[in-house]
Amino acid sequence: MRPHSSGGFCGISNSQKGSPVPALRGLLFCPSPTLLCSPGGRQSKYSVNAFEVFDTETRSWTKFPSMPCKRAFSSFVTLDDRLYSLGGLRQGRLYRQPKFLRTMDVFDMEQGGWLKMERSFFLKKRRADFVAGSLSGRVIVAGGLGNQPTVLETAEAFHPGKNKWEVLPAMPTPRCACSSIVVKNCLLAVGGVNQGLSDAVEALCVSDS
Template sequence: MEVPNVKDFQWKRLAPLPSRRVYCSLLETGGQVYAIGGCDDNGVPMDCFEVYSPEADQWTALPPLPTARAGVAVTALGKRIMVIGGVGTNQLPLKVVEMYNIDEGKWKKRSMLREAAMGISVTAKDYRVYAAGGMGLDLRPHSHLQHYDMLKDMWVSLAPMPTPRYAATSFLRGSKIYVLGGRQSKYAVNAFEVFDIETRSWTKFPNIPCKRAFSSFVTLDSHLYSLGGLRQGRLYRQPKFLRTMDVFDMEQGELVTFPRKLWLPTALLAGSPSLTPIPAIFQGNQPTVLETAEAFHPGKNKWEILPAMPTPRCACSSIVVKNCLLAVGGVNQGLSDAVEALCVSDS
């Protein structure tokens, strides 16, 4: 696939989010985007549940979450949306699992997690959900890996992760679940581990070279990119935003060395999903809010500056839909209801 030219990218202002909030979870299924939960101006979790239709450029309110919460793990199982764990209105992790039937427009309680947890990483394969890690009521990171069987409405424990953590990134490739990074308390974890669904066993891969929290992980072909993030922890007195980029070749099972000159042009806290075929497009925040958007061109091996985001903000939720990157909500002198899409040409 030909890589688009920088001039082909443009931002579009879309219908605003009906309920201003931050830390909502986004999910795309059936060509629609669902915004689930989040926090209000006072940091209190909300029960908001809305769907965005790209064709109509319109948000529609849906039946609210039975349990108000933020930072939930979400996944789609056919015409059902599964919402797992998160933080409740008492600011504590939850064990609640709820499922929304898109055709019926109704919520149902499902079998709860064995322990309350926030910051769970989920993947789904063959109508089974795999939930890794999380932080419990005791604020300790979990090493749990469990799968949910929708037909039996039952959670089953699998071999625990070698490294306990929460807020990790996980993705499915073939029959393997890759789990990267995460946190233990406020400290970043650079563990990189893979669970084989068929053999039900874990393999440890080389650690991510630069230990940092809130970095983004983007896959392109057989390569995995780890970008940006926040350096903090026992060895560092002051947190620092990073330009670091690490690359892992999943076919060869080894790290690819990228020189400092190929790191991000701007130090960023958080990144966004890829816009195929460009591995990473970012809008993030340093101590001040940025409108920056930058892309790495794999053919040229360099970063390029894209048009700036119309509404500068941080902590926005993001998702790729039909080759457009949607930036939803976030913070800029208060909560933002801005929804904007970075698209290629007329897509």
């Protein structure tokens, strides 16, 4: 595989392609430069709890212990060798009416299993399709969809050392379906949807206290 001299995308030969994802569910994220995770999501109309990881070095998929709760439109954050699975939407089969969740499940990457979490550790607000990231040793969530008739503007942070959530300043532009990235200790929320498409770009910065 060689990049074009002028930059841009390049093709991948058949010999360089890895094995296909075991089940297409519409959710992939990278907790490290060599791992691509596919936790939860949807197959057809139903939420699933499968958890699979692709290793870019071995070019192979590995099935990990399933998530404790079937859900889609969750957000995921890695912090201190732990994967935080946050909120989401439970739908399909037994759940005729979609149910927004405030669940937080934690996968310990060293132990290779899901930790048992008390309900007191759950998010303050039920939400799905929201922005999430880690800042200053905390797990941050903001915006998304919930039980309210409008898009959420609230933001909150989980402090693992204190085992509790704290309220953060609300998003200036309430949105769901944002793209996000952490830059210089700030979580940027880019674009998204609020009644219509949004071109807002806003940053949340959190102190180390």
